[in-house]
Amino acid sequence: MIVGFTYNSKKKTPSDMPEDFYAEFDEPATINAIRDAIASGGHRVVMMEAKEDIFEKIKSNSVDIIFNIAEGIRGESRESQVPIICEMFGVPYSGSGPLTLALTLDKAKTKEILLYNKIPTPKFQVFKTGKEKLINILKFPLIVKPIREGSSKGIRDNSVVKNKKELYERINETLSLYSQPVLVEQFLSGREFTVAIIGNKNPWVLPIVEVLFDDLPPGVNKIDSYEAKWVWDDPKKPLDCLVCPARITKKMEKTIREISLKAYNALDCRDWARLDLRLDLKGVPNVLEVNALPGVIPDPKCNSRFPKAARTAGLGYNEMILSVLDEAMVRCKLK
Ligand SMILES: Nc1ncnc2c1ncn2[C@@H]1O[C@H](COP(=O)(O)OP(=O)(O)O)[C@@H](O)[C@H]1O
Ligand SMILES: [Mg+2]
Incomplete structure (x- = not known):
């Protein structure tokens, strides 16, 4: 099969951004290893870096399926960018759909779904301005995290807070560094x-x-x-x-x-x-x-x-990647 491979590769962090700015993007070593793993299954791999022109690449390439690990370029639903373009052009792709990727990127919305399904998750509160009053079901120590990041981006040793002073300092620092709401959770x-x-x-x-x-x-x-x-x-x-x-x-x-x-x-x-x-x-x-x-x-x-x-x-690594690809192919009725 012809397998398109969509990814975002790590870039040098701009000097005015926090050092973890590109923490979620992948290193060339990971991208090459996935490419080789797909090829080891006898497939032809078409490399499709998910930059702003990914729309054109997905539209014009006649691949059978896309193996997607692209984190997306920017924005609150960035992980959905590649899947949503694939859906627009009817191209099968691996992994979760745009709704799930946007939802799981948002830790608080994920927790709302978990709670509805009676799945245990720590008690929490979302801070959008840093001026909200702490709800009294939350007891110190608490942990402060940006609402939609991964790879421990924005989660530092001092994200565990023991009193209100530390809590609000950390909330305000996180709000200003990551420009998104902040999740405060019961520390387990x-x-x-x-x-x-x-x-x-x-x-x-x-x-x-x-x-x-x-x-x-x-x-x-x-x-x-x-x-x-x-x-x-x-x-x-x-x-x-x-x-x-x-x-x-x-x-x-x-x-x-x-x-x-x-x-x-x-x-x-x-x-x-x-x-x-x-x-x-x-x-x-x-x-x-x-x-x-x-x-x-x-x-x-x-x-x-x-x-x-x-x-x-x-x-092994190749078998792991090929198993995921295989699941996607079966699900998309390509096998
Ligand atoms: N409520 C919590 N209680 C204790 N530790 C936590 C809690 N939330 C996060 N952590 C710690 O911080 C790490 C990163 O948090 P996580 O929510 O998994 O974010 P990320 O998306 O960056 O991986 C966790 O692996 C865990 O060690
Ligand atoms: Mg994690």
Whole structure:
């Protein structure tokens, strides 16, 4: 088959922007690895960088299907840009549709859907001006996050706040740096897991990954902050931060799998996704967020979560990408 491959490649961060400005875009190493993985399935790959002219490329290229990892250029529903253009021209594509991608990019709207479906998620409040009064069901410590970012963009060690002064300082800083509403959540101090899923009718839950924080510098908050993901965890000196399969009881494994699948289905995820969860004080897994375009850095030293779960399941990098493509082809009735 002829497979178009849409992606956004990482650029140099403009000097007037925060250092994590392009944190979500992919490195050339990831883009090349996905290209090679698709080609290893015997397909012809057409590279389609999702810049402003992606509209023209999708319109004029006669590909059979598009493998999409494009984060989108800008805007509150940016991850939907490629899927929506594909839909406009009737081109099949991998992964979730525009509605799911826009929804899961917005952490608060995602939580509203989770709550409607009785899926546990931390209590929260959205701040749009920084002047709102804190609702009294939220008890310190809390965590402050930009509402629609990923890759721990805007989540720093000081995003965990212990009092009102810290809370409002952090809210206002986040509002001005990221120009979008801010999500304030109950901080859950329990164990953290991430769950990779592939498939549609009977989705396959890959072995659960536990994220450990013991290797972080002493005294810092036990969260997967920007520093933890991209500064302290250096491929030259990787942190020992992922355990897969997670060492948990059969009962806990079943609960995490059920909650993750319920959330995957409630949000109409397609082909693949990765969900982040944490245990609350009662030991109940809560969904923090749903990544409908999961990161897939090929180098095992980079501790990328989805490839780690796939490797534990016996899927190499190429097989992992081809499995997702295969699910998309079956769903689009190309196979
Ligand atoms: N409510 C919370 N309680 C405890 N830790 C949290 C909470 N929300 C986020 N975190 C920590 O911050 C990390 C990044 O948050 P997440 O919501 O997954 O954003 P991102 O889209 O950047 O991955 C999580 O992996 C977790 O370690
Ligand atoms: Mg996350």
